[in-house]
Amino acid sequence: MTLLALDVGNTRLKWALYDAPRVGGRLLAHGAQFLENIEKLAEGDWSGLPAPTRVLGCIVAGDAVKRRVEEQLEQWDVTPQWVVSSAAEAGLSNGYDHPARLGSDRWVAMIGARQRLLQQGPARPCVVVMVGTAVTVEAIDSAGRFLGGIILPGHGIMLRALESGTAGLHVPTGEVRDFPTNTSDALTSGGTFAIAGAVQRMWDNLRSHCGEDPICYMTGGAGWKMAPSMSTPCELVDSLIFDGLLEIAHKRFD
Numbered sequence: 257m258t259l260l261a262l263d264v265g266n267t268r269l270k271w272a273l274y275d276a277p278r279v280g281g282r283l284l285a286h287g288a289q290f291l292e293n294i295e296k297l298a299e300g301d302w303s304g305l306p307a308p309t310r311v312l313g314c315i316v317a318g319d320a321v322k323r324r325v326e327e328q329l330e331q332w333d334v335t336p337q338w339v340v341s342s343a344a345e346a347g348l349s350n351g352y353d354h355p356a357r358l359g360s361d362r363w364v365a366m367i368g369a370r371q372r373l374l375q376q377g378p379a380r381p382c383v384v385v386m387v388g389t390a391v392t393v394e395a396i397d398s399a400g401r402f403l404g405g406i407i408l409p410g411h412g413i414m415l416r417a418l419e420s421g422t423a424g425l426h427v428p429t430g431e432v433r434d435f436p437t438n439t440s441d442a443l444t445s446g447g448t449f450a451i452a453g454a455v456q457r458m459w460d461n462l463r464s465h466c467g468e469d470p471i472c473y474m475t476g477g478a479g480w481k482m483a484p485s486m487s488t489p490c491e492l493v494d495s496l497i498f499d500g501l502l503e504i505a506h507k508r509f510d
């Protein structure tokens with residue numbers, strides 16, 4: 257049974273084909289496409305793929321994007337399932353006021369994180385960081401309850417907001433420095449410290465709530481750029497959303 261897993265983000269669609277719907281399933285093919293190029297998938301990257309048995313995805317883009325993705329899947333006789341955040345799934349419970357309003361990418365990444373944590377050792381509190389177009393930082397206690405999380409602008413949005421909201425801040429990308437002494441470095445370091453500082457704060461919140469040092473996982477397209485600048489120990493796991501989709505697929509289909 258093959259599984260095509262989809263992560264339709266704010267900027268890009270990422271996909272991965274596995275030979276079995278479980279964490280550890282063999283990765284047969286994978287790729288990414290900017291949302292404006294979705295129409296090219298069926299005749300491009302997906303034209304050589306064997307028909308998947310199941311398609312499971314998470315999507316944060318709107319209904320129009322969802323329809324465009326579903327059109328590209330029509331070449332196969334398979335109905336995609338889209339994850340909707342719920343009160344509980346795959347060992348995680350959801351503390352959001354309205355569980356279904358939690359972004360499904362956040363929910364799926366947390367499910368991936370929880371299963372990784374339990375695979376690595378005894379249960380512990382866990383912080384989950386996603387660094388993409390937007391940044392999210394989630395807190396999960398050692399019993400697997402999502403306590404809450406924060407949403408902040410991604411690095412790109414922060415810098416564009418400064419460029420458009422000020423008269424003179426149009427400069428090339430700089431370096432992350434402890435004490436920036438030029439505008440480029442000041443802007444790049446500012447965005448980076450904003451994200452790293454938010455993670456540090458959530459890590460502190462969770463540690464005082466649980467009385468134990470949390471583990472921290474980071475994922476998302478820009479995770480590798482943030483990793484060297486984190487002030488809390490943070491493991492970079494590029495596959496967190498796909499791990500979550502595999503875990504959900506395992507519980508639903510296997």
Ligand SMILES: Nc1ncnc2c1ncn2[C@@H]1O[C@H](COP(=O)(O)OP(=O)(O)OP(=O)(O)O)[C@@H](O)[C@H]1O
Pocket residue numbers: 264265266267268269387388389390410411412413448476477478481482
């Ligand atoms: N130096 C940097 N440090 C941190 N983040 C950065 C940096 N430069 C760019 N970024 C962020 O990385 C994002 C690009 O990452 P990418 O598009 O790979 O994310 P993504 O996970 O695919 O996003 P989405 O899932 O929302 O589509 C940009 O939107 C920008 O906010």
Ligand SMILES: CC(C)(CO)[C@@H](O)C(=O)NCCC(=O)O
Pocket residue numbers: 266316357358359360361362390391392407
């Ligand atoms: C916060 C983002 C944009 C992160 O991708 C996404 O998860 C989303 O649109 N969420 C819906 C709102 C919420 O999670 O509260």
Ligand SMILES: [K+]
Pocket residue numbers: 264265266361388
């Ligand atoms: K995303």
